[in-house]
Amino acid sequence: MANELTTSAVRQRARSFWDTREGTTGMIVGAGLFGAIGWAAYKLMPYIANLLENTVYALLFGALAVGLFYVLVIDSTLRNRLWLIYQLLMRALTYSIIRYDPVGVLRETQKMAKARIQRVSDAIDKVKGKMRILRETTEGFRRDQQKLKEETLWMQQHGKSQLEINSHAMKIGRLEESIGRLSTAYQQINGVADKLDHAFETLTVMNSNIDFEIDLQEKEYAAANAAHEAWSALRSAFAGNTGMDQMRVATLTYMADDYNNKMGQIDSFVNDSEKYIAAADMQNDMYAEKGLKLLEKLNSQTFDLDISPRLQTPAVVPSTANVVDFSHYKN
Structure with a gap:
């Protein structure tokens, strides 16, 4: 095998x-x-x-x-x-x-191997069933032979006819021959069955070893595939992707160009704003200078800070001569 x-x-x-x-x-x-x-x-x-x-x-x-x-x-x-x-x-x-899927192929071959082993087991069981039939038939013949012997002995003791005695004797002889043939066949088939059992045990051990080897191969293959996928991913990461690299370079180039454009626009805005800033600074300086001169003038004059006499004098209704006409300032 x-x-x-x-x-x-x-x-x-x-x-x-x-x-x-x-x-x-x-x-x-x-x-x-x-x-x-x-x-x-x-x-x-x-x-x-x-x-x-x-x-x-x-x-x-x-x-x-x-x-x-x-x-x-x-x-x-x-x-x-x-x-x-x-x-x-x-x-x-x-x-x-x-x-x-090599592991799947191995599993499928093992399924077929187990199916063949099952057929062998069924065939061996069939052989053992036939052996059981031989043994039971032999035992039945022996019982029949023993019964015929007892009947023959009884007929001899009771003076039965010789024809019946000879008929029983013939049956006993045929049963003896059949028992011998069946016993020989049983012994031969029993020897074959022993060899079949031994061969079946060997086949079962071989199949178990193959199952064990497939399990080991599957684990080794899975580990190798995982390592291969990891290294492939790492190599792809090192090598990069052409499309991603082009997109990255294009994006960085756009950002650099946009940065330069915006910095140029900022410089242009600053240059355009300098004249307005200078005019505003000059106007502020002029107003500040006028304010300082006014403060100096006010500081140089003396003021009477005693306001009590003015509070005691009756209120004087201002005359129309002193009224200032603001109508000429309109429009």
């Missing part, structure tokens, strides 16, 4: 490219390419025939054909490289459409 499993695993590893999913994609793409090349050759053949009428073009096409024959048939280096590139392209195309 172990050798068969090993051989199956080796065959699985050694299967050709065309037996895989990417091989199926390669068949479809290859058929399409050959069809396209044939159609193009059919359409271009008249033009090529016209070109071949010229000796120079004929020599060029001949040299090209010889070169292609050499690099594709005689020298296998380029052919192998092209074949490898084709396989990689088909693999990338296939798994860009179909998500490849």
Whole structure:
């Protein structure tokens, strides 16, 4: 059983490219390419025939054909490289459409393996059921044989007819033969069943080991994927994104230009405001100078601060002669 499993695993590893999913994609793409090349050759053949009428073009096409024959048939280096590139392209195309989950593939293979093991277990149970039938049949024959022996002995003791005694004796002999055959078959099948049990235990242990190995591989693969994603993200962060970098540079350039424009506008506003500020400062200085002169004049004069006599004099009604007319100030 172990050798068969090993051989199956080796065959699985050694299967050709065309037996895989990417091989199926390669068949479809290859058929399409050959069809396209044939159609193009059919359409271009008249033009090529016209070109071949010229000796120079004929020599060029001949040299090209010889070169292609050499690099594709005689020298296998380029052919192998092209074949490898084709396989990689088909693999990338296939798994860009179909998500490849290696752990899922392993789990699926284990499901199939467990189904096969269950079929083996059912077959062994069936063998043991047949053995039980053999044993029960043998025991039944022995009981029947013992009963016939007792009846034969009773008939001999009671003087029964010899014909009945011979009939019982014949049945006893046939039962003896059947018991011997069934016992031999039971022993043989029992030996086979023991080997089957041992092989089944070995198969179960192998499957348990494979389950354990898959669990380990799954954890290792998940850790490796996480590390790969982290490093990919870090590399992308270091390398940056072209669109983001262009946007960042454009934004910084805009900010710098806008800053310079606004600073220039501020300088222009300051220059335009200087004449108004100077005029206001000059007017303020003039008023301040007038105010200082007025204060000096007031300080130089003496005032009578005793206001009591003026409070005691009767109020004098001002005459109309002293009334100031402000009408000429209107408008």
